[in-house]
Amino acid sequence: MTAVSALFDFDNTYARELKELVVAWQPDEVPAPSLVVMNSELAQELGVDADGLDGPGGASIFSGNTLPVGATPVAMVYAGHQFGGYSPRLGDGRAVLLGEVLDCNGHRRDLHLKGSGRTPLSRGGDGKATLGPMLREFVIAEAMHALGVPTTRALAVAVTGEEIAREGMEPGAVLTRVASSHLRVGTFEYSARAGDNDAFKKLVDYSIDRHYRQVLDAEQPYLAFFEAVLDKQAGLIAQWMLFGFIHGVMNTDNVTISGEGIDYGPCAFMDRYDPATVFSSIDHAGRYAYGNQPHITTWNLTRLAETLVSLVNEDFDVAAEALTSALNGFDDRYRSHWVAGMRAKLGIVVAKDSDGDFFDELLSLMQTSQLDYTSTFRSLAALLRDQAAEPVFGAENLIAAHWVTRWRSRLAAQGTELSQAADLMDAANPVYIPRNHLVDQALNAATKGDMVPFQELLRVVTDPFVERDGLERFAKPAPDGFENGFKTFCGT
DSSP states (O other): OEEEOOSSOEEOHHHHHOGGGEEEOOOOOOSSOEEEEEOHHHHHHTTOOHHHHSSHHHHHHHHTSEEETTOOOEEEOOOEEETTEEESOOOOSSEEEEEEEEOTTSOEEEEEEESBOOOTTOTTOOOBEEHHHHHHHHHHHHHHHHHTOOBOEEEEEEEEEEEEESSSEEEEEEEEEEESOOOBHHHHHHHHHTTOHHHHHHHHHHHHHHHOGGGGGSSSHHHHHHHHHHHHHHHHHHHHHHTTEEOSOOOGGGOBSSOOBOOOSSOEEOSBOOTTOOOBTTOTTOTTOGGGHHHHHHHHHHHHHHHHHHHHOSSHHHHHHHHHHHHHTHHHHHHHHHHHHHHHHTTOOSOOTTHHHHHHHHHHHHHHHTOBHHHHHHHHHHHHTTOOSSOTTOTTOHHHHHHHHHHHHHHHHTTOOHHHHHHHHHHHSOSOOOOHHHHHHHHHHHHTTOOHHHHHHHHHHTSTTSOOTTOGGGGSOOOTTTTTTOOBOOOO
């Protein structure tokens, strides 16, 4: 393992201050690394010359063969509730944290290699990743960023020159992920159950210092910390729901303290609106279905609350009551974020207390009519401009026609020109999302050596709100029958 010049100005606070939660570990060397995609915009944001990383040198770094000067690679240890069952020791079984850098805005960001080989936490796995799932994470993360959703991001994917056994033999690959941090609810669960109260308090204080310094002035800073995490998660899940996104594996080890989306494995965007939609190959009971995501977030945050009891108050009953009160407010926080987002999606600028019910009616109509979730909102905007070729819900749907009439009346009553409302809607509703059939096509082609479909898809979904000529196929839902039995996989 060699080191190169200081491309990144590393700090390593996590490895240095939370030694109980890391295992020092080196990435595996791979035989023939080659860079297949790099995020030049993100590299510049990190203060790195993207051109200097393009080529064999960058491939060597992003595959784990070469460590940048200052990196202190560690595998992070954490636990997690997986589909409701507790696993006491999970951690980075195929990944290492290289360290942290301060980006051009002074924000601390983790650099993390995923697919970099077995670690002491691999639990029998091979520690490897394959090209398809790493490219999936890349395109979903960058699409999320373009939509304005808090997310971890993708800096690069390098192939390793290995063939990895999955369904068949597939190209090996390593993803370089960038995150505000990799602190998870599962990190708190592991530390709290390890029995070292001082070490757990150190973890919580570290998390506050890194993400929520504003709570230090609160009368009860640890309770305020929990409420801050709770609100971040409420906002994140509301945005997932507003864009029709299904994470697929909302285990507590995939819930970040920062409120960023992470680990885009068996995830997908919904075409036809249906709250019961599941695409994950391992979610057999629909625990993490689209419509369950707010409820599951409350469940996950309850696991976080359980770890904080002793810090919130020495009296268990007092602490439990305070944390439970905060948890009971999650639904209202989530609903507030979601309703505000739906107002934007429908061009409504004057709020009413009944808005939530009004929006629920629309979703019910969309489900009954089996409408595409994403394009319906763009079609409603077109309807305001009299551009729609036919009524959105079909001319025979009188209930939907009545809803549209009431919606138009709302817009008129607030004094907004219909064309202006349509413009507001277009700013909130994407034309292009990573449609499942397009992602599938792009990943299949990439696995066979053709990166052109992936690059084209990436270019389209990272500019999602502006409709462009020649890209009509990217705005269309999957062909009939495609989603029957369609599943996504985590790649392990």
